[in-house]
Amino acid sequence: MMAATNGKARYHLLSVRVENKAGVLARVSGLFARRGFNIFSLVVAPTQDERFSRISIVVDVESTPLSQIVEQLAKLINVVAISELDPDRAREAELLLATVAVSEDRGQSFVELIGRFDARVVEESDEATMVMAVGDPGSLDEFEAGLERYGIVEIQRTGRIGLPTLSPAS
Numbered sequence: 001m002m003a004a005t006n007g008k009a010r011y012h013l014l015s016v017r018v019e020n021k022a023g024v025l026a027r028v029s030g031l032f033a034r035r036g037f038n039i040f041s042l043v044v045a046p047t048q049d050e051r052f053s054r055i056s057i058v059v060d061v062e063s064t065p066l067s068q069i070v071e072q073l074a075k076l077i078n079v080v081a082i083s084e085l086d087p088d089r090a091r092e093a094e095l096l097l098a099t100v101a102v103s104e105d106r107g108q109s110f111v112e113l114i115g116r117f118d119a120r121v122v123e124e125s126d127e128a129t130m131v132m133a134v135g136d137p138g139s140l141d142e143f144e145a146g147l148e149r150y151g152i153v154e155i156q157r158t159g160r161i162g163l164p165t166l167s168p169a170s
Contacts, residue, residue: 010062011040013085013092013162014070016055019078020046027076028055035072037064041094041159052080056161085162092162095132096140097122101151102129110150117143128153 018024025044032039040058047054059069070082102110103126114121119133133143137160144155
């Protein structure tokens with residue numbers, strides 16, 4: 001869901017490396033709350049170096065200039081590095097888990113939907129099926145829309161994570 005306005009992305013993904021210490025996430029989220037910055041999604045996980053965590057924050061740059069958000073984050077003591085992942089030069093992904101009201105006797109159209117989005121069935125019962133998909137946010141939006149006709153019982157998405165692409169944009 002990378003909404004665009006005037007050809008520019010409305011949301012940007014910031015990758016913020018922070019010290020892996022108690023209270024750091026509270027300070028980062030407190031900064032956003034105090035300044036009235038809108039967080040579209042937030043994911044936190046340790047990095048390969050246990051001293052640091054990476055916070056992936058999708059911010060709404062239509063309501064607040066990106067430079068202002070970065071400037072305020074940089075002032076926090078536990079922030080080590082901040083990088084903006086340009087949507088044109090980054091790979092973004094998120095995870096979707098959904099329980100849908102489709103039994104083990106699901107129809108061919110459901111199986112085709114699962115296959116089209118490289119999703120997989122992770123659990124099933126007589127009343128419902130749980131599916132999992134990993135992909136870019138736009139394709140997961142489409143997958144979620146496709147699941148709606150089967151009756152979504154419950155759904156959870158992780159929020160975006162991302163890394164710069166390995167080759168420069170052409």
